[in-house]
Amino acid sequence: QKNLSVLSIEQVELAKMLLEMGQTHLFQHWSEPDDDDEKRAFFDQTAKLNSSYPGGLSAYINTARELLADSKTGKNPYDGFSPSVPSGEVLTYGDDTFVQFEEAGIKEARKAAFVLVAGGLGERLGYNGIKVALPRETTTGTCFLQHYIESILALQEASCSLAGGDCQAEIPLAIMTSDDTHLRTLELLEKNSFFGMKPTQVKLLKQEKVACLDDNEAHLALDPLNKYKIQTKPHGHGDVHSLLYSSGLLKVWHDAGLRWVLFFQDTNGLLFKAIPAALGVSATKQYHVNSLAVPRKAKEAIGGITKLTHKDGRTMVINVEYNQLDPLLRASGYPDGDVNSETGYSPFPGNINQLIFEIGPYLEELTKTGGAIKEFVNPKYKDATKTAFKSSTRLECMMQDYPKTLPPSARVGFTVMDAWLAYAPVKNNPEDAAKVPKGNPYHSATSGEMAIYRSHSLILRKAGVKVDDPVIQVFNGQEVEVWSRVVWKPKWALTFSEVKSKVSGNCSISQRSTMAIKGSNIALEDLSLDGALIVEAVDGAEVKVGGSVQNKGWSIENVDYKDTSIPEEIRIRGFRFNKVEQLERTYTEPGKYSLTP
Ligand code: UGB
Numbered sequence: 001q002k003n004l005s006v007l008s009i010e011q012v013e014l015a016k017m018l019l020e021m022g023q024t025h026l027f028q029h030w031s032e033p034d035d036d037d038e039k040r041a042f043f044d045q046t047a048k049l050n051s052s053y054p055g056g057l058s059a060y061i062n063t064a065r066e067l068l069a070d071s072k073t074g075k076n077p078y079d080g081f082s083p084s085v086p087s088g089e090v091l092t093y094g095d096d097t098f099v100q101f102e103e104a105g106i107k108e109a110r111k112a113a114f115v116l117v118a119g120g121l122g123e124r125l126g127y128n129g130i131k132v133a134l135p136r137e138t139t140t141g142t143c144f145l146q147h148y149i150e151s152i153l154a155l156q157e158a159s160c161s162l163a164g165g166d167c168q169a170e171i172p173l174a175i176m177t178s179d180d181t182h183l184r185t186l187e188l189l190e191k192n193s194f195f196g197m198k199p200t201q202v203k204l205l206k207q208e209k210v211a212c213l214d215d216n217e218a219h220l221a222l223d224p225l226n227k228y229k230i231q232t233k234p235h236g237h238g239d240v241h242s243l244l245y246s247s248g249l250l251k252v253w254h255d256a257g258l259r260w261v262l263f264f265q266d267t268n269g270l271l272f273k274a275i276p277a278a279l280g281v282s283a284t285k286q287y288h289v290n291s292l293a294v295p296r297k298a299k300e301a302i303g304g305i306t307k308l309t310h311k312d313g314r315t316m317v318i319n320v321e322y323n324q325l326d327p328l329l330r331a332s333g334y335p336d337g338d339v340n341s342e343t344g345y346s347p348f349p350g351n352i353n354q355l356i357f358e359i360g361p362y363l364e365e366l367t368k369t370g371g372a373i374k375e376f377v378n379p380k381y382k383d384a385t386k387t388a389f390k391s392s393t394r395l396e397c398m399m400q401d402y403p404k405t406l407p408p409s410a411r412v413g414f415t416v417m418d419a420w421l422a423y424a425p426v427k428n429n430p431e432d433a434a435k436v437p438k439g440n441p442y443h444s445a446t447s448g449e450m451a452i453y454r455s456h457s458l459i460l461r462k463a464g465v466k467v468d469d470p471v472i473q474v475f476n477g478q479e480v481e482v483w484s485r486v487v488w489k490p491k492w493a494l495t496f497s498e499v500k501s502k503v504s505g506n507c508s509i510s511q512r513s514t515m516a517i518k519g520s521n522i523a524l525e526d527l528s529l530d531g532a533l534i535v536e537a538v539d540g541a542e543v544k545v546g547g548s549v550q551n552k553g554w555s556i557e558n559v560d561y562k563d564t565s566i567p568e569e570i571r572i573r574g575f576r577f578n579k580v581e582q583l584e585r586t587y588t589e590p591g592k593y594s595l596t597p
Helices: 009-020 036-051 056-073 096-111 144-162 182-191 239-246 249-255 271-285 322-330 359-369 399-405 430-434 445-462 496-501
Strands: 081-084 112-117 173-177 202-206 213-215 226-230 260-265 289-296 304-310 315-320 346-358 375-377 388-393 395-397 412-416 471-475 478-482 485-488 514-518 522-530 532-537 541-550 554-558 575-579 583-587 591-595
Touching: 009 036, 009 056, 036 056, 036 226, 056 375, 056 395, 096 112, 096 144, 096 271, 096 496, 112 144, 112 239, 144 173, 144 182, 144 271, 173 182, 173 239, 182 202, 202 239, 239 249, 239 359, 239 399, 249 359, 260 271, 260 359, 271 289, 271 346, 271 412, 289 304, 289 399, 304 322, 315 322, 315 346, 315 399, 315 412, 346 359, 346 399, 430 445, 430 478, 445 478, 445 485, 445 496, 522 532, 532 541, 541 583, 583 591
Parallel strands: 112 173, 112 260, 173 202, 289 412, 485 514, 514 532, 522 541, 532 583, 541 591
Antiparallel strands: 081 304, 213 388, 260 346, 289 346, 304 315, 304 346, 375 395, 471 478, 554 575
């Protein structure tokens, strides 16, 4: 009572709620003559935990009790549902349908907003910095965030010029950060002038952590180092929905006439190759929800898109997370669980967590739910009695679970594209990547970068360029295909039609070559490249590149991830370039140029 007398009315209410919710233990030591500041800090923290969770802490504790009870009895979250393989839109890169979807997507892009979820620290990768600051590839050294922003700006420009060039669209970008990533993300943006985006175009939304739970009764855990602080842990990427709603940003976008919101993750360097066509599918099929997927290898750490049919007839098409797919299949008459079919892939398409929602229905749904989505709990029990935890746990949620609460009338679809085109995440550290079963993707910094080169090489091949076959090399214990190191800025080409329009005659690129195109009006005509070629041009400079370019080029050196004399972002790849010789040209003034050696 003595302590409560110094509290505000709101704080007293909060304390009462906690006591009613069986959290008396939080106050047991409060009669000790500790500093009042610590007690005030406790209430500041509790008020924040209360306000940042839809329904407040009491809702959190109630849900936790239910989910912990289900977990204790071993209740299967998919009880009553049986899985089957859903049918979706399967695209083939470069065919007529694909090209039409890309065109439709570019047209729609000026009505889109992008949301990058970047609150995770990437424990599996073990990198010390924020993941969006990692180079997407080391030929140009462009980091993920720069590449994402440049892609959005290129989409904006392409979409506006398709609309006749008179549109003022500024595609907004929201970035969900957390205490682990917020300051460093802001610093990266500010240091680099937002990579060319207007600062007002970018909004950072910081997710808060949630309270930890000590036991099956959902007693909130106190921080082991501070008895006036509740221990907290990340709640997962699903927070993005409640943040977009509670910040009012979604409504602002809706009121501004935007139609689509596109969610994406921190380290997929290929993603924007898939965006135009996927957005085209959403617009053409009028999907409320469209998930992007790629063929999935059994046991690959990406969720499987699954059709779930309930005994009562309900059906939904939803991601089943990678750790749940195998037990679900085994429990539903597939005794082998998560295995490849005769195609060499899992029959369930792999979720790459690139989601496209139509804003109208999305905002309508969030107005009902406040952005709360289905959560789960994953306690590590001390023993089989499941009465005590090894360490505190918390509720978690995933952004792709959003459709779980939608009515059957919602149009929920998915779009499958080739993994070489759409998916190259950087998630695993070198040691773990090297242990990935042969034939499954490594999802490492090594494979992530090599996938960029493969994708660009394959796209050029489809556009008629003769690109040599790759060679196989081993870096950090991972066997990868090494294609010609071809990269281009998003403004050079976003779609297949754009690539084709910039390549003509007989072009060829040898395997040992490097080519970086940094400018929008650079055309390749009868180019034969055997070495390294770097061309940069300002907007307004039109450059024709052709003839035989031959030089010593850039060689690839192995580096060991354990060699701490090498910067972390390089050594986690297992290789670096030795820039022996290159033809490099930079055009800084508008005009017409021809580059022939
Ligand atoms: N993230 C946050 O912003 N906040 C958080 O609290 C946690 C994460 P992971 P995960 O496509 O490769 C997902 O850890 O969760 C951000 C899908 O669930 O990289 O293991 C974080 O910064 C899975 O179905 O991935 O697996 C990052 O940008 C599959 O699709 C993003 O959330 C898989 O991704 C993902 O976090 C995949």
